[in-house]
Amino acid sequence: MKNNGITDIYPSVAVAEQTENLSAESPVAIGRVLKSLRTEHNLTLEDASKKTGVAKSTLSKIENEQISPTFTILQKLASGLGIEIPQLFVAPKKPLTTGRRDITENHQGQSHLTTTYEHELLAVQLSGKKMMPYKSRVHARSFDDFGEWVRHDGEEFLIVLEGEIQLLTEFYKPRKLSTGDSAYYDANMGHLVISTSDEDALILWITTA
Missing domain, CATH: 2.60.120.10 (Jelly Rolls)
Incomplete structure (x- = not known):
């Protein structure tokens, strides 16, 4: 059984509990997820840096998989982007292609x-x-x-x-x-x-x- 309040004392335990059901067979590249979330919010690296308090150069390195973010940085990213930490471990969904098309010939509207x-x-x-x-x-x-x-x-x-x-x-x-x-x-x-x-x-x- 889990001790009451343990996630308050050890935040990393909360992250582990929230992400324990993520597939281990398909590891998610946090950099790719971060870039997807940033562009979804229409943020430049500089904008994201101001929102999260994480240096622009650090964000760039994370997105390019040059470094792995620490737990403290994960907290800043989640807080600045208005999301929960586990969302940084979820692969971005591919846009659904509907294939819709409609052509209106001249003067035929x-x-x-x-x-x-x-x-x-x-x-x-x-x-x-x-x-x-x-x-x-x-x-x-x-x-x-x-x-x-x-x-x-x-x-x-x-x-x-x-x-x-x-x-x-x-x-x-x-x-x-x-x-x-x-x-x-x-x-x-x-x-x-x-x-x-x-x-x-x-x-x-x-x-x-």
Whole structure:
């Protein structure tokens, strides 16, 4: 039987208990796991060093399997990355390839007409998409055509395909964008687009679901 409080006195015992069920047949390279966790958190080596308190050079050596981390370093890594120590011993999962694909031929998207935009929804055969692509012919010419800001969850990217537009956003000055120009912004912020060219502009929008 285990003595009560032993894991408090000897932390390494706790790690051994938590990791005792890991497969001994497939030893995990901690460096590979650490690098995977770091990139998953979108951290550079310098960022990870600041979060964990482990020197950048030490992190690099661990990731390249040049040194093995001490228990103290494992504690710092787990604390800084917001994980439990045993997760450093679990091989990163390989991304699942779904093989999904959808092709939309020119002018063959699903039409959705509003008073301000003429949308052409793309890739409509795919359900559960993480982003929504669509082209829009911009009929609106002023804020008054909308009456209020457009707001919705997620983030949004647009690129001007034809003509010129003015991007109006709640916290920034209006910005004129021409063919080839693009913008990326928080869609929870009030935003809208109006045409400023003689012909109604055409833009490609990509919105996160």
